[in-house]
Amino acid sequence: xxxxxxxxxxxxxxxxxxxxxxxxxxxxxxxxxxxxxxxxxxxxxxxxxxxxxxxxxxxxxxxxxxxxxxxxxxxxxxxxxxxxxxxxxxxxxxxxxxxxxxxxxxxxxxxxxxxxxxxxxxxxxxxxxxxxxxxxxxxxxxxxxxxxxxxxxxxxxxxxxxxxxxxxxxxxxxxxxxxxxxxxxxxxxxxxxxxxxxxxxxxxxxxxxxxxxxxxxxxxxxxxxxxxxxxxxxxxxxxxxxxxxxxxxxxxxxxxxxxxxxxxxxxxxxxxxxxxxxxxxxxxxxxxxxxxxxxxxxxxxxxxxxxxxxxxxxxxxxxxxxxxxxxxxxxxxxxxxxxxxxxxxxxxxxxxxxxxxxxxxxxxxxxxxxxxxxxxxxxxxxxxxxxxxxxxxxxxxxxxxxxxxxxxxxxxxxxxxxxxxxxxxxxxxxxxxxxxxxxxxxxxxxxxxxxxxxxxxxxxxxxxxxxxxxx
Amino acid sequence: xxxxxxxxxxxxxxxxxxxxxxxxxxxxxxxxxxxxxxxxxxxxxxxxxxxxxxxxxxxxxxxxxxxxxxxxxxxxxxxxxxxxxxxxxxxxxxxxxxxxxxxxxxxxxxxxxxxxxxxxxxxxxxxxxxxxxxxxxxxxxxxxxxxxxxxxxxxxxxxxxxxxxxxxxxxxxxxxxxxxxxxxxxxxxxxxxxxxxxxxxxxxxxxxxxxxxxxxxxxxxxxxxxxxxxxxxxxxxxxxxxxxxxxxxxxxxx
Ligand SMILES: Nc1ncnc2c1ncn2[C@@H]1O[C@H](COP(=O)(O)OP(=O)(O)OP(=O)(O)O)[C@@H](O)[C@H]1O
Ligand SMILES: [Mg+2]
Numbered sequence: 001x002x003x004x005x006x007x008x009x010x011x012x013x014x015x016x017x018x019x020x021x022x023x024x025x026x027x028x029x030x031x032x033x034x035x036x037x038x039x040x041x042x043x044x045x046x047x048x049x050x051x052x053x054x055x056x057x058x059x060x061x062x063x064x065x066x067x068x069x070x071x072x073x074x075x076x077x078x079x080x081x082x083x084x085x086x087x088x089x090x091x092x093x094x095x096x097x098x099x100x101x102x103x104x105x106x107x108x109x110x111x112x113x114x115x116x117x118x119x120x121x122x123x124x125x126x127x128x129x130x131x132x133x134x135x136x137x138x139x140x141x142x143x144x145x146x147x148x149x150x151x152x153x154x155x156x157x158x159x160x161x162x163x164x165x166x167x168x169x170x171x172x173x174x175x176x177x178x179x180x181x182x183x184x185x186x187x188x189x190x191x192x193x194x195x196x197x198x199x200x201x202x203x204x205x206x207x208x209x210x211x212x213x214x215x216x217x218x219x220x221x222x223x224x225x226x227x228x229x230x231x232x233x234x235x236x237x238x239x240x241x242x243x244x245x246x247x248x249x250x251x252x253x254x255x256x257x258x259x260x261x262x263x264x265x266x267x268x269x270x271x272x273x274x275x276x277x278x279x280x281x282x283x284x285x286x287x288x289x290x291x292x293x294x295x296x297x298x299x300x301x302x303x304x305x306x307x308x309x310x311x312x313x314x315x316x317x318x319x320x321x322x323x324x325x326x327x328x329x330x331x332x333x334x335x336x337x338x339x340x341x342x343x344x345x346x347x348x349x350x351x352x353x354x355x356x357x358x359x360x361x362x363x364x365x366x367x368x369x370x371x372x373x374x375x376x377x378x379x380x381x382x383x384x385x386x387x388x389x390x391x392x393x394x395x396x397x398x399x400x401x402x403x404x405x406x407x408x409x410x411x412x413x414x415x416x417x418x419x420x421x422x423x424x425x426x427x428x429x430x431x432x433x434x435x436x437x438x439x440x441x442x443x444x445x446x447x448x449x450x451x452x453x454x455x456x457x458x459x460x461x462x463x464x465x466x467x468x469x470x471x
Numbered sequence: 472x473x474x475x476x477x478x479x480x481x482x483x484x485x486x487x488x489x490x491x492x493x494x495x496x497x498x499x500x501x502x503x504x505x506x507x508x509x510x511x512x513x514x515x516x517x518x519x520x521x522x523x524x525x526x527x528x529x530x531x532x533x534x535x536x537x538x539x540x541x542x543x544x545x546x547x548x549x550x551x552x553x554x555x556x557x558x559x560x561x562x563x564x565x566x567x568x569x570x571x572x573x574x575x576x577x578x579x580x581x582x583x584x585x586x587x588x589x590x591x592x593x594x595x596x597x598x599x600x601x602x603x604x605x606x607x608x609x610x611x612x613x614x615x616x617x618x619x620x621x622x623x624x625x626x627x628x629x630x631x632x633x634x635x636x637x638x639x640x641x642x643x644x645x646x647x648x649x650x651x652x653x654x655x656x657x658x659x660x661x662x663x664x665x666x667x668x669x670x671x672x673x674x675x676x677x678x679x680x681x682x683x684x685x686x687x688x689x690x691x692x693x694x695x696x697x698x699x700x701x702x703x704x705x706x707x708x709x710x711x712x713x714x715x716x717x718x719x720x721x722x723x724x725x
Contacts, residue, residue, distance in 0.1 A: 414559040417519050418573040418629060419547035419580070428572065432563025
């Protein structure tokens with residue numbers, strides 16, 4: 001039996017229960033998602049987009065689901081202590097997929113900004129949420145009719161080109177979603193404080209979590225978001241996350257993601273970003289500690305003169321696996337994309353990077369740069385890298401490159417001559433290598449904190465997660 | 472201080488040093504000269520424990536210890552410093568972090584407490600003055616984008632930070648302009664004490680005008696073939712190495 005079968009059956013059995021527990025806005029997209037999921041199933045290793053991560057295997061165990069919305073009896077504000085000086089954030093918690101709604105004294109957004117449970121927001125602001133919920137994904141998965149052919153199967157348009165095929169994990173998430181987070185920043189509103197959301201993964205039994213995040217920045221809005229994934233329990237967790245981001249005209253968003261989970265955690269995160277005229281988005285994801293991670297980022301540049309900075313840093317060792325799959329879709333002229341991903345792989349870890357830049361016919365004067373640099377510290381660590389530049393416009397400036405290397409022997413010896421031990425010298429080089437990605441972080445207290453955490457990580461002092469370290 | 476006996480060393484299976492004997496006592500400065508490829512840098516690298524070189528015969532003792540049994544970092548802690556002929560660029564590692572790691576590693580080896588950030592920066596400022604190293608350079612990554620001369624100056628700055636008892640200068644003068652040569656050599660002389668010794672590798676007399684050697688050795692094809700006083704360097708400046716080769720050929724025939 002293929003892995004998807006149990007999810008198909010589960011959905012059929014629980015359809016009513018899901019409806020009773022969630023708002024109609026979330027419920028409205030389930031059946032369509034289910035049809036897609038049933039048609040395409042979970043990808044196997046032959047699927048180009050998933051060739052570096054075994055989805056079938058990850059989804060084959062029988063995980064439990066918290067369908068009845070049982071509350072986990074923790075108050076995250078008690079469990080997590082704030083220990084970053086100078087970082088005053090609006091701090092929120094999501095426990096598995098449930099927004100922790102208990103008011104926190106510091107967490108009071110200003111100027112009409114909404115930060116709340118997605119399910120609750122759907123109930124309170126149905127027009128607002130339904131305008132965006134699922135729509136960013138839908139647009140991303142809809143091929144432009146004039147450039148790509150396809151056919152209708154089961155009442156759905158199926159494109160010829162595989163890249164616009166709906167994503168099975170996104171479909172699964174949409175089918176089963178019960179809650180998550182909604183962030184809304186109104187027109188010309190600036191969130192003066194950074195918004196930090198800690199995703200706490202906790203359970204006493206093996207668990208599948210489907211978390212959904214919707215971020216909307218209206219025209220001229222500005223915000224800085226920080227998401228931290230933390231695992232709190234030593235059970236097998238499979239977490240899917242779909243995040244949709246709408247960046248309106250002239251909006252500015254910095255979105256940082258920090259994963260600090262344990263070896264038993266499996267993370268499948270799909271991030272869809274839609275950018276309009278003159279918007280500027282910076283994404284920076286740091287995989288500090290994990291089990292198996294597959295991050296997909298799809299950025300659609302819909303408005304001219306938009307800028308996307310897409311950065312990632314990965315530190316993996318033991319049997320860890322981190323796969324970043326990115327697609328930046330230049331649909332219109334005069335946009336800029338900068339992409340930098342750096343991996344440090346130790347022991348038997350596996351890293352993968354597939355970064356596709358698509359510059360369509362109309363996207364003249366595109367400037368695009370993509371770099372993937374990797375350090376394999378041991379001979380048993382493996383890196384797969386696949387930068388892909390696909391250009392259909394003629395007046396563009398595009399560059400891409402990938403390297404896989406070892407630690408620089410000459411530099412190691414130079415440091416040893418100065419009295420630095422071999423281990424310490426290696427650490428300094430690894431630290432310097434990922435440092436480039438961390439230096440791209442604009443939030444200074446976060447940057448300092450990340451440098452500190454990365455150093456601890458390389459020293460092996462961060463094997464287990466012991467709570468939020470960033471708030 | 473340093474005693475090298477019948478030292479043979481090879482790289483990639485090729486023998487470069489073929490029986491070196493050399494003794495350096497406390498407070499002495501020895502100059503080492505010889506044509507390109509003679510093995511001068513090889514000898515330096517063997518002294519500091521470069522892993523690419525294999526010692527096939529002979530011994531080196533340093534202050535009574537078997538130097539060959541020590542790791543490169545331990546040799547450094549014991550007081551050996553090498554100014555590299557080609558200093559390495561280390562992008563992303565700041566001079567400050569690099570030097571702090573080095574200084575504190577040595578302090579740990581000697582059973583001392585690490586320096587606080589404040590103490591360290593103060594020392595760094597003082598030592599920078601010795602070689603007039605621009606503060607801009609010490610704020611950058613190690614040697615990254617430094618000019619050839621700046622790299623050499625930075626080597627002597629590091630020497631000032633680590634206060635070695637035995638320093639090897641491998642062509643520290645090459646790449647320095649006339650003024651920089653004087654500054655760097657003066658800096659070296661300020662650091663020199665009655666107890667500390669040095670092996671100075673150079674091709675030119677001009678460095679030895681500032682750093683006065685007690686002995687001058689000529690390395691030829693992996694062997695020290697001639698040793699003299701400071702006047703030997705002047706003679707080499709004047710006449711090159713051919714006459715030494717000729718002398719040696721005659722000797723070999725005898
Ligand atoms: N990795 C290597 N493999 C083979 N031969 C090497 C290697 N490294 C150095 N050699 C050889 O060893 C010999 C000695 O080199 P070394 O660098 O010690 O010379 P040197 O006296 O310092 O010369 P220079 O005055 O040019 O600095 C040279 O012939 C050089 O080509
Ligand atoms: Mg040399």
